[in-house]
Structure formats: structure tokens, C-alpha cells
Amino acid sequence: MGLSMHREPRRTRSGIRPWAPRSALSFPSRFATSLFLPQISYAVLLRSNVSRSTSVMVLHVIPLCRSTYRLPIGCFYRAPAQEPIPVLPLSSGPSTSSPTRLRPRPPPPFAFPPSLLLFCHTRPSSQATSTPAMEALVSKRPCCASEAARSPAAPAAAAAAEVAMVPGASGNPKPTDQLLEALLGEPGCSSAEVEISVERLVESRVCDSEKDRAIDGTVRLGEALLAAAKRCARRLATRHNSASWPLPPDLTIKVFSMLDTQSVCHAAATCSMFNKCANDPLCYANVDLTSVVPKVNNAVVCTMVQRAGQNLRSLKLGIWPSPNASLSMEPSRSSYYTLRNPIDAALISWNEKKPRQGKESSVLTRSCLLCLSMDGGAAGSLLRTLHLYNIDKMDSAALCTALSACQSLLDLEVVGIHIELRQTLESVYTHCHLIERLFLESSRNGRDDSLKSATCFDLVHSCPNLSFLALRGFKLHDQKARILVKGFRKLKLVDFSTSYPITGSFLRNLGGCASVLEVLVLRDCLHLKEDISNKDGLAAEEDWYRRCYNISNLLIAQLMEERPDMCLVADFPTDERFADVDQMADSDVNSEISVPSQVISLTSDSSLLSSSDSSDTSDQGSGNDDTPEITFAAFVDNLDDMDFLAWIVILNH
Amino acid sequence: MSSGDSGPSSSKQLVQQPAAAGRSPNQPPLLGAGGRKVIVLKSGDEEEFEVDLLDAMQSRTLRRAIEDGCGDGPMPLPNLTGPVLAKVVELFRRHRGDPRWADELQETEKEGMFKDYAPQKPTAEVKGFDREFVSVDRDALFDLLRAANFLEAPGLLDVTCDAAADAVMNMTVEEVREYFGLVNDYTPEEEAALRKQHEWAFQ
Known part of the structure; x- marks a missing residue:
């Protein structure tokens, strides 16, 4: 399970x-x-x-x-x-059938009750040597005790606690160490006994001010011990983690770089070792902040992009429609083979997400890509992949600004965003000459008529590497489709789905030109005459x-x-x-x-x-x-x- | 490359290296040996595995050792157990010609050593094997990760790191701790701050 x-x-x-x-x-x-x-x-x-x-x-x-x-x-x-x-x-396969064998949980962090020390102090049988020291700490010199609790006592107590936990590690034991050692060696001290002892100690003081000081000192010492013990336990936990985790930091980073961004954040919160690794820019080379419900805002995008710095290779933002329930029942891998219908899904999401947008803190706006072009476009300069899904407030101008910073973009995918095709394509051929995969799907389902033939020619000339071209839901005429299909020499896939004006005539005499074309998708092109x-x-x-x-x-x-x-x-x-x-x-x-x-x-x-x-x-x-x-x-x-x-x-x- | 086909897969039994005796100590172990070029790897629990030399070269650690002339006798790998080494050897055999490291080999080629070692794309069969390879429980996966780290074999590292990433994907913080046997070493304040910092990820 x-x-x-x-x-x-x-x-x-x-x-x-x-x-x-x-x-x-x-x-x-x-x-x-x-x-x-x-x-x-x-x-x-x-x-x-x-x-x-x-x-x-x-x-x-x-x-x-x-x-x-x-x-x-x-x-x-x-x-x-x-x-x-x-x-x-x-089927779920052998991997899922074999039960996960978990290593037994490590022992709980060591902690001893602070009251132990006091118990030792007030016991009538306790050694004469330790008693004065304790008296000094607890009551006789309250200022000294409080001082000790504030600064030097904490490390000392921590050291003492560590010594106590690691037998034989004591090199040159100090009085405090011996004290703690004796204390920890004492069997069977219950909190009730400790309480009685503290009470006796306090009662033994004559005046009220001394009693107060005794109580103060007790509390401080207890706090110091508790803090020291916890710190010690954390240090041990850190050591345990680095001993049980099989990979050195560079490989941990490699593992993290394969995770999606949310999982990296989860991993970072598990322990300090992972956090250190998760701070490495390489972990954020592929920032994927897409989600089913709106979660992130511009600030999060900006943080992640800045973390990645020059290592940013891929950025995916936006909202996906929720996966179909019947599909999620299937084994996960079968999702590779489920059929995808992006147009429908985009429309669904378009309607579905509206009510959820009330939460302003998690809405991406048109400036969510500004971080790409900051610092002279440093972050965007090496970006290879940019996918944007269903970001309501995004527009052509903002997208074009971002694209101008992405000189080495290979893969651009924009789905369900109000963009003007001509403007977008213009900034693509102006700035992203290397582009290989271009996937644009209009949110306005076939009403975008902005594309001009001249733009098509420019695109064809400026981006010779294009091998995947999908322009879905745009009003595309045969003439322009023909320019595009004939022009790109490396084109392997063309998808002009939901383009109402297309009649199909652009396919005439294509043979020699589209020699490497492998797939043509003309889905819902209702006017194929x-x-x-x-x-x-x-x-x-x-x-x-x-x-x-x-x-x-x-x-x-x-x-x-x-x-x-x-x-x-x-x-x-x-x-x-x-x-x-x-x-x-x-x-x-x-x-x-x-x-x-x-x-x-x-x-x-x-x-x-x-x-x-x-x-x-x-x-x-x-x-x-x-x-x-x-x-x-x-x-x-x-x-x-x-x-x-x-x-x-x-x-x- | 038919020579290695029967080797590592049936390498559970103890195998003596056949050609080692005739070699001079200075000579690289594989050159001039004639016939099959194999080396023997010895696991920490004294199990020996015969590996095609070219397969063993996938590991940078082994390659360094071989180039330093340590390939004559059984090569001890004390921090790998027999079962782990058996798996690794099998993976090396399947990854023969993997471009991930074959390119690297071609660059360091000397005297035509790797001339029959053409890079080839990993086939579906190899990918299936890789999946099967890491379909193990957590402890076994950790052993493989350690082995990959020690051997510095890019293919092995890719496969195992990928599996580790898969395992941790979409887990909550507590699940990650439990799965990897990690202990929380944050103060409550530190952890709260971290969660606050990435608030969106913990919704």
C-alpha cells in the first residue's frame, strides 16, 4: 500500500x-x-x-x-x-508486490529530565563533594548560576551530557561532568522523588528571597540541561542521518534534481542534511510548479528561479485539470498510454478553476515570468523548456517579455492562455532561434485570426530547427498552414487541430517538401472539405x-x-x-x-x-x-x- | 561481443581467471592476453565474479584500478557483498555499449582496446531490465546506491538515483523520514520556518 x-x-x-x-x-x-x-x-x-x-x-x-x-x-x-x-x-509488478522493509526506527532522541540533577543534590546520601557545588549553582550564588545558565553553562552542560551519553569519551572530566555522571548513574529517580527533593531544598532556605533564588536557579539549570540535551540529540540525529544515508552530497543533489519542486521542498524539511543538499541550485534546474489547484504565486516562482540561477533549464507553471478519477485507479504507469485530449482538458480547467481563484495569495499574474528577465535575463538565458498552462492573467505582452530573455529556448508550450498568435510567434522568431518544439493552444478556441503570412515566412526562416509544431485552436488558413508545413524542413509533427478554416488544400503536392513528416493531426477541423x-x-x-x-x-x-x-x-x-x-x-x-x-x-x-x-x-x-x-x-x-x-x-x- | 554473454550471468560459481598467469606484471591485463578479456571481482564475502573486461570498464573506479595494473588477480571489493555485486555485474553486462559511458570510453581508448564497443541506444529490453533492477526493497536499494557511489558507474548511478527519486516523489515529510530512516534534527522553530518558507508545498 x-x-x-x-x-x-x-x-x-x-x-x-x-x-x-x-x-x-x-x-x-x-x-x-x-x-x-x-x-x-x-x-x-x-x-x-x-x-x-x-x-x-x-x-x-x-x-x-x-x-x-x-x-x-x-x-x-x-x-x-x-x-x-x-x-x-x-499490473503493479514485482516492485509493488514486494513489501517495503523498513529499517527499524532509530532510538528516540536521548533526553533526561532536568530534575535529576536536583534530586542528586538533595539526597542525603549524596557525596559531600558534589553538594557544595550544587548549592553554589542552585542557590548560594544565584547571579553566577543565572549567568551560567545564560551563556557558559549551556555548552558545558551540553558537553557534560554528551560525555554522559558516550561512555569512555571523557578525556579530562570537569566537576560538572562528574556531577552529571553521578546523576545519570543514579537509578530509579522518579519525578515524584525529584519534586520532594526540590521542595526540601527550597524549604531549607531561611528567607523568602533565598527561596526564590533557589527556585530560579533550579528552573534555569533545568532549562539549560534540557536545551543542551536536545541540542545534543539533534547533533546525534544529524550524525545518524549522514551515516545511514548512502549517498554523498553531490549524488543526493543528483537525486533531488530528478524530483519535482514540491518534493524537493518536502525533502528539505526532513532533516538538515537534506536541506543543505536541497539548497543547491542544481536541484532547481527543472522547476515544475504545475498543480491541479492553484498553489503558487509570483513570489514562489521568483524564489525558485532565483535558487536555480544559471542552472535553470526548465520552467513549468500553471494549473492542470484534475485527473480523471477512473484513470487514477489504474496503475500509474498506464498513464503513459492514456489518451490525451488537451483541448477538452483545457476547456474544462478553464471553467473548473474559476471558483478556486478566490485565494489571491496563490494566483499567478502576468508578471510571474518577470524573474526570467531580471538581471539582464540571466535566469532565462539558458532556459530550454517553458511550459505555461491556464494562467488567466497572463497575456501576450508579458509572455513576449519573458521570451525575449529566453535565447536558448528549445521547447515552448503555452496552453489556455490569452495570447495573440502573431505577437507570440513574432517574439519566438525574434528571440528563440533554436526552438525545436512549439506548442500553442489558444484559450479562445478558434477565434484568434491574427496570424499573417509574413509572420509565417519569418518564423520559417528564423527557426529552422523546428520539428514539432502544434497550433491548436487558432484560426489558421490553408495558405499559412502550407507556408509552415512546407517551410520547416525538419518538421516531424504538425498539429493544426480545431482550426476551423482549414480545408485541407494545403496538403496538396506536399510530398517532396514534408519528407520527414511523420504525424499530421487535424483533429476537429470541421471544414476539411x-x-x-x-x-x-x-x-x-x-x-x-x-x-x-x-x-x-x-x-x-x-x-x-x-x-x-x-x-x-x-x-x-x-x-x-x-x-x-x-x-x-x-x-x-x-x-x-x-x-x-x-x-x-x-x-x-x-x-x-x-x-x-x-x-x-x-x-x-x-x-x-x-x-x-x-x-x-x-x-x-x-x-x-x-x-x-x-x-x-x-x-x- | 558474444564472448561475455555467458560470463557474468552464470558467475555465481567461483571462477579462476584463465589468462592471468601468462601475463607480465607491467603489462596491462587485457592487452595481448588473447581470447577472452575478463577480470575477476571479489566481493567482501569472498564471492568471485568473472566480468568481461569491457563491462567492468563502465565503473570509473574499476577502470582506474585496471589501468593501474590491478586487474591480474581477483580484484577485492570489500565493501560490496556478493548479491549486490552479482546484480551490478549483471547490469554492467546489460549496459554494454550504453552511450552514457561508452562515449567516455571511446575518448580514453588506447590501442584499439574498445574498438568493438560501439555505443548503442538502450533498447526497450535494457530499460525493462533497469526497471526490474531497482524493483527492490529499500535496504537493497541503499546497497545498490552505495555500490554505485563506490564504483562510480554512470549507468548504475542513473538507474539507482532515479529509483531513489521515484521512491521519495510526492511523499510527505514524515514519509520521507520513515522511508529513508532519517531522524528529524531540526528544532521545532527551524522546521516551522522551513515549512513557512515553502508554504505552498505543504498545503
Whole structure:
């Protein structure tokens, strides 16, 4: 139980958050299982909500398991055949099953009651030598006693206590040492006895002032002893910690540098040794202050950035939507393979977090990134990664100021923030020439129309290294999309999801240009009117009708022959009317694919189900125009130019 | 590199180094030996492990020792126990060619010693092995951390430190103390101040 809790956070540290699909229930369980098969090297999820209007084609290609989005591209897209996605066991595995064996707790810190000393003093049988000394300390010379309690007595008592605790360590015992030694050697002194002794001592004084002094002295001595003993215990604890912790400071720092920022703070509060290590700037190289609920404010960001200093490499701020409960039930590692739907999630969080923003102390404002550009941009100068999520008060101007300090930025991700695309891209190409991954998702869902062609050209020319480009939720026209896709020579992934104006025409004749393109995501681009696989585009020329009216099995089989490295997972969620998704998932598609190492899970759309109620599936492409028909067209013929591109297209006629 | 495949995995039994006898004391142990280049590591509890020389070179400590000519006889490693050393040796074997340290080796290459030691990306299998490797209880993990620290093997360090970080991730302060067997050595005031300083982290 305890250990499973320990294992749970793995995803957080690697920056991967649990992410729920739009509705976990809308995916059939079979689909879910196919997601976790180890052979998957590439997968595409289809999601169709094709309307009944004619000639509207919706292309929903979602790369599987949001790795597209969070993992470095190389992990996933490069050489998919040779390097499949590492699949982590679904079961908790041996690590969680083996019980944690904890070392027995160390003995509680040593402490002895201060009253012991007094007890010794008043005992009638106590040695004559010790009594005068005690008398002197306690009552006869109160000023001296108080002085001693204030300054020199404390170290002396501490030393004495230490001597007492470490037998044989006494070199040249002083009177106090002997006194304490004798005291500690005394067995069976209870607090009741001590009390009586103190009472007797006080009563033995003649006048009231002397009695007061006796009491004062007793209290001071007791306090001094207690403080000394506690200090001693802490010192011993420190020593115990450094003896039991197996790593030297530099490696402890290495461990801490792998933690998220909150865990570093927790570790720092455990003991002074960890605190020393946690003060090292290297521990804050990757500052991750994202959270589900607003926790941090500008001051915290500033503190962490300043702690990191020149070592700051990655900064992640903002608010994540809370992970789906059903997903958190699964073993943590499976979160690598859950599907991520950032657009929905961003919208959810946008609404969800509003009520929580009442607490002003934990709200990030537009100046939360100012610390990057302070001191002439020292902190930001070596920053590689900047991720910002759902920060309401952030705006383009503030972001651009921050970007101007981030000269070596490689990875910029901005989700759910009111930014103007043109302004942001301008500061990206002005300041961040090295950028490799650019992920911008508008909070205004498709209303941002600010991008100009000139900006696209500048971006293409200034940032040649870009390999991951996602502009989600912006109003992007084909012409600009074309400039971008054609211009970036190293582009591996393009995602123009939720861009309403896109018709798909930008994909024409792309072949030669986008030769390294591996993934294209056009999700919820509702105006995809072009058949992008027409004779100018990707598909074979004579294949048009056959492709459109054939159900996909043959084409998929053909595709799998041509592209054995590709794995296809397709899902057509049904309307609520045809809710039995699992049943449809059992369609015989799988059996037709004889490539054992690949998986195809195909669930049909409602229209398929409705037609297959009355007729064989093979008939349904025969031109009944009244019911929408969903057809796969997998493009196997013209893939030469786009070697890695995996295509799924849904057509509606 | 097929030579090492059968070696360390079956290295529980006592193995005598075959080529050690024929070597002159000054000569580096591996050069001119012909055949298999192996060294023998001896754990604190007198268990001996035969390791492919190139695998052993992953450890900077062992590499220094080998370069100083200590590789002829069994190399005593008194602060490592047999089971720990067995695990480590297996990891060395699996991490053969790991670019994390293979690059470093190539730089120090002399006389083509490592010419067949091409860096290769860690495969999924190796990653799986790494995960399995650190799926141990806390005490065993500490032993591995100590071993990694002593041997100065980058791959081993990465794997074990990663596991330690995983273990401590998202734990509360008390849980961290309990897990690592640490004792609170703060005064209440100091601890309160620390918590106050990072108030956001303790909400």
C-alpha cells in the first residue's frame, strides 16, 4: 500500500500527467486494452462525428497516448519499427508486490529530565563533594548560576551530557561532568522523588528571597540541561542521518534534481542534511510548479528561479485539470498510454478553476515570468523548456517579455492562455532561434485570426530547427498552414487541430517538401472539405471510387503489408443511440489482419452498425446516399514521398 | 561481443581467471592476453565474479584500478557483498555499449582496446531490465546506491538515483523520514520556518 503510493508519482516527474479522454466511457474497453499492447509502435485514433451534409470530410487523427504531445518526439516517432514504445506493465509488478522493509526506527532522541540533577543534590546520601557545588549553582550564588545558565553553562552542560551519553569519551572530566555522571548513574529517580527533593531544598532556605533564588536557579539549570540535551540529540540525529544515508552530497543533489519542486521542498524539511543538499541550485534546474489547484504565486516562482540561477533549464507553471478519477485507479504507469485530449482538458480547467481563484495569495499574474528577465535575463538565458498552462492573467505582452530573455529556448508550450498568435510567434522568431518544439493552444478556441503570412515566412526562416509544431485552436488558413508545413524542413509533427478554416488544400503536392513528416493531426477541423487524398495529393489516381466505397478491411490489410511498422488503432465512437460499443469492438477486423505483431482495433461508427443491421458490411458502400457512410481509405500507394506519415481518413458521401 | 554473454550471468560459481598467469606484471591485463578479456571481482564475502573486461570498464573506479595494473588477480571489493555485486555485474553486462559511458570510453581508448564497443541506444529490453533492477526493497536499494557511489558507474548511478527519486516523489515529510530512516534534527522553530518558507508545498 505504502509502496504503491510511492510509485504513483512517476508520471509527474517525467512531466506526464494523467490525462483523461473526453469521456473515458466513450472508448470501448477493447480499445483500451489494445493501447497497451507492447508491439504498438504507432497508432492513430479515429474519432468521427461526420455530419450528414455532403462532401464534408472530417479527418480526426489523434496520435495515440499523447506521447506526441508530451514525450520528446524522438522517443516515439523516429524509427518506429526498431524502437517501439516501451510498455510498462499494467499490473503493479514485482516492485509493488514486494513489501517495503523498513529499517527499524532509530532510538528516540536521548533526553533526561532536568530534575535529576536536583534530586542528586538533595539526597542525603549524596557525596559531600558534589553538594557544595550544587548549592553554589542552585542557590548560594544565584547571579553566577543565572549567568551560567545564560551563556557558559549551556555548552558545558551540553558537553557534560554528551560525555554522559558516550561512555569512555571523557578525556579530562570537569566537576560538572562528574556531577552529571553521578546523576545519570543514579537509578530509579522518579519525578515524584525529584519534586520532594526540590521542595526540601527550597524549604531549607531561611528567607523568602533565598527561596526564590533557589527556585530560579533550579528552573534555569533545568532549562539549560534540557536545551543542551536536545541540542545534543539533534547533533546525534544529524550524525545518524549522514551515516545511514548512502549517498554523498553531490549524488543526493543528483537525486533531488530528478524530483519535482514540491518534493524537493518536502525533502528539505526532513532533516538538515537534506536541506543543505536541497539548497543547491542544481536541484532547481527543472522547476515544475504545475498543480491541479492553484498553489503558487509570483513570489514562489521568483524564489525558485532565483535558487536555480544559471542552472535553470526548465520552467513549468500553471494549473492542470484534475485527473480523471477512473484513470487514477489504474496503475500509474498506464498513464503513459492514456489518451490525451488537451483541448477538452483545457476547456474544462478553464471553467473548473474559476471558483478556486478566490485565494489571491496563490494566483499567478502576468508578471510571474518577470524573474526570467531580471538581471539582464540571466535566469532565462539558458532556459530550454517553458511550459505555461491556464494562467488567466497572463497575456501576450508579458509572455513576449519573458521570451525575449529566453535565447536558448528549445521547447515552448503555452496552453489556455490569452495570447495573440502573431505577437507570440513574432517574439519566438525574434528571440528563440533554436526552438525545436512549439506548442500553442489558444484559450479562445478558434477565434484568434491574427496570424499573417509574413509572420509565417519569418518564423520559417528564423527557426529552422523546428520539428514539432502544434497550433491548436487558432484560426489558421490553408495558405499559412502550407507556408509552415512546407517551410520547416525538419518538421516531424504538425498539429493544426480545431482550426476551423482549414480545408485541407494545403496538403496538396506536399510530398517532396514534408519528407520527414511523420504525424499530421487535424483533429476537429470541421471544414476539411478537400479530399486531401485526391489525385494531386496522396492517394493513387485511379483509386478514387474503389477507395471511397470499400470498407476498410482490404485496404487496411494492404496498408499493413506496405507499412508493417505501422500500427493502427481506430475508434469510431457511436452516438448514444448505439451505445454498445464493446460489441462493435468485436468486429472481425482483427481476424483479417494476419500480422501478429501489429494490432488493429476497429470499432465502427453508428452508421455502420445501422446498416449492418440489415445488410452485410460489404454491401454498405453501394451508394445509398441517404445514410451517411463511413469509409476508410488508407493510402498505400502514394506514400513514397511521405515515408513516415500515417494516414487515416474518414469520408462521408 | 558474444564472448561475455555467458560470463557474468552464470558467475555465481567461483571462477579462476584463465589468462592471468601468462601475463607480465607491467603489462596491462587485457592487452595481448588473447581470447577472452575478463577480470575477476571479489566481493567482501569472498564471492568471485568473472566480468568481461569491457563491462567492468563502465565503473570509473574499476577502470582506474585496471589501468593501474590491478586487474591480474581477483580484484577485492570489500565493501560490496556478493548479491549486490552479482546484480551490478549483471547490469554492467546489460549496459554494454550504453552511450552514457561508452562515449567516455571511446575518448580514453588506447590501442584499439574498445574498438568493438560501439555505443548503442538502450533498447526497450535494457530499460525493462533497469526497471526490474531497482524493483527492490529499500535496504537493497541503499546497497545498490552505495555500490554505485563506490564504483562510480554512470549507468548504475542513473538507474539507482532515479529509483531513489521515484521512491521519495510526492511523499510527505514524515514519509520521507520513515522511508529513508532519517531522524528529524531540526528544532521545532527551524522546521516551522522551513515549512513557512515553502508554504505552498505543504498545503
